[in-house]
Amino acid sequence: MTGTLFGIGLGPGDPGLITRRAATLIRMAPVIAYPAFAGEESFARGIAADLIPQGAREIAIDIPMKAARAPAQAAYDRGATEIANALSAGDDVACLCEGDPFLYGSFMYLHARLANRFRIEVVPGVTSLTACAAAAGVPLAARNGQLTVLPGTLPADELANRMHDADFVAFLKVGKNLPKLRTLMKRLGLLERAIYVERATLAEERVCPLSDAPDVAPYFSMILVNRHRDPWL
Amino acid sequence: MTGTLFGIGLGPGDPGLITRRAATLIRMAPVIAYPAFAGEESFARGIAADLIPQGAREIAIDIPMKAARAPAQAAYDRGATEIANALSAGDDVACLCEGDPFLYGSFMYLHARLANRFRIEVVPGVTSLTACAAAAGVPLAARNGQLTVLPGTLPADELANRMHDADFVAFLKVGKNLPKLRTLMKRLGLLERAIYVERATLAEERVCPLSDAPDVAPYFSMILVNRHRDPWL
Numbered sequence: 001m002t003g004t005l006f007g008i009g010l011g012p013g014d015p016g017l018i019t020r021r022a023a024t025l026i027r028m029a030p031v032i033a034y035p036a037f038a039g040e041e042s043f044a045r046g047i048a049a050d051l052i053p054q055g056a057r058e059i060a061i062d063i064p065m066k067a068a069r070a071p072a073q074a075a076y077d078r079g080a081t082e083i084a085n086a087l088s089a090g091d092d093v094a095c096l097c098e099g100d101p102f103l104y105g106s107f108m109y110l111h112a113r114l115a116n117r118f119r120i121e122v123v124p125g126v127t128s129l130t131a132c133a134a135a136a137g138v139p140l141a142a143r144n145g146q147l148t149v150l151p152g153t154l155p156a157d158e159l160a161n162r163m164h165d166a167d168f169v170a171f172l173k174v175g176k177n178l179p180k181l182r183t184l185m186k187r188l189g190l191l192e193r194a195i196y197v198e199r200a201t202l203a204e205e206r207v208c209p210l211s212d213a214p215d216v217a218p219y220f221s222m223i224l225v226n227r228h229r230d231p232w233l
Numbered sequence: 234m235t236g237t238l239f240g241i242g243l244g245p246g247d248p249g250l251i252t253r254r255a256a257t258l259i260r261m262a263p264v265i266a267y268p269a270f271a272g273e274e275s276f277a278r279g280i281a282a283d284l285i286p287q288g289a290r291e292i293a294i295d296i297p298m299k300a301a302r303a304p305a306q307a308a309y310d311r312g313a314t315e316i317a318n319a320l321s322a323g324d325d326v327a328c329l330c331e332g333d334p335f336l337y338g339s340f341m342y343l344h345a346r347l348a349n350r351f352r353i354e355v356v357p358g359v360t361s362l363t364a365c366a367a368a369a370g371v372p373l374a375a376r377n378g379q380l381t382v383l384p385g386t387l388p389a390d391e392l393a394n395r396m397h398d399a400d401f402v403a404f405l406k407v408g409k410n411l412p413k414l415r416t417l418m419k420r421l422g423l424l425e426r427a428i429y430v431e432r433a434t435l436a437e438e439r440v441c442p443l444s445d446a447p448d449v450a451p452y453f454s455m456i457l458v459n460r461h462r463d464p465w466l
Contacts, residue, residue: 016254102372123250147381
């Protein structure tokens with residue numbers, strides 16, 4: 001009997017936002033896997049630290065962050081092989097994922113490598129999208145409105161084109177792209193409608209109008225824009 | 234001392250997907266509020282049923298479903314008044330919300346009516362978006378891809394226009410709009426890339442290619458489309 005791989009969404013950072021099912025699966029797991037980016041401590045492991053059983057075997061998958069694709073692919077290859085060995089030996093593996101495994105998550109690269117050979121269950125998690133909206137006290141999307149989610153890494157003109165006439169827009173991966181995004185919002189007449197959220201649900205959480213945001217944002221930051229004209233809101 | 238209103242996301246239906254913080258807040262709440270649509274039992278209350286304390290006071294907000302806006306607005310007005318009375322008397326109120334309170338959630342109408350007078354905390358929940366992606370075993374969004382979320386209630390031409398060149402598209406509120414959406418996907422050459430998901434995380438969950446989906450879908454159904462050409466996926 002081979003084991004099952006669980007891809008477990010842990011939410012945006014507050015351990016309270018871990019789901020009950022995720023908590024149960026982690027507490028029972030003989031093997032725990034997680035990504036660690038660019039030699040830093042694993043953020044995912046930190047969220048779930050109080051749940052990891054004594055004596056569980058841990059598989060840390062070191063992902064080079066700024067590298068070209070080939071080294072990252074090689075890292076996922078190695079991680080998938082190590083997980084496959086545990087599954088083949090009959091152990092279940094809980095793979096810890098910050099946010100949700102399938103929303104811009106690195107788990108999809110393990111899934112792509114293992115789904116044809118092993119049973120995989122994905123446990124959805126609270127996303128940073130709704131966590132940032134909750135922190136800001138504004139709806140993420142409403143009624144018959146369109147929500148568009150865009151990585152802030154894209155060029156400004158492509159972002160303007162892709163925003164099209166979406167009623168609600170969320171920019172992820174803000175980081176050092178903040179000045180570009182602020183200039184774009186100004187150009188589109190949307191600066192007054194843009195909210196900046198940093199490290200949602202963590203102790204250092206910060207919410208402010210985009211016009212007051214710092215020039216250099218941390219990786220875990222987001223911009224929410226509401227163009228919806230619903231008189232209810 | 235007035236009480237605090239908690240807008241609590243419960244996730245898409247499986248009680249296991251309630252977060253630990255949501256469970257704690259519901260267990261401690263002296264007053265529990267929830268929407269009930271069109272005279273039916275409250276789906277939100279059903280998800281959290283095992284957590285509601287004995288003796289908690291319950292405020293059911295009856296929302297007429299197919300009505301014009303005015304009767305629904307009046308229902309939210311009445312619900313907000315009842316909640317305000319409890320808060321003014323010093324009681325905390327836990328408002329139960331299916332999915333996430335701020336992603337197409339009705340909680341925003343209570344928030345709009347009460348936020349200027351009372352302390353409100355929104356607890357984000359697992360959304361049906363990531364729950365459906367998890368059930369289907371496909372990423373909801375990846376890498377530098379654009380995710381666009383659209384209500385299936387909009388006219389076909391408007392949907393085609395609003396999809397624009399999004400890499401990932403999710404259609405919510407499918408229900409009786411399924412034939413229209415299937416015809417649209419065929420017209421755009423996307424039928425092979427569209428997955429239908431019904432009642433994700435519930436016992437009756439169903440996942441199939443959109444081409445095999447029934448003509449009449451339940452309210453809790455979704456269509457996921459992946460146009461992304463990332464060679465990793």
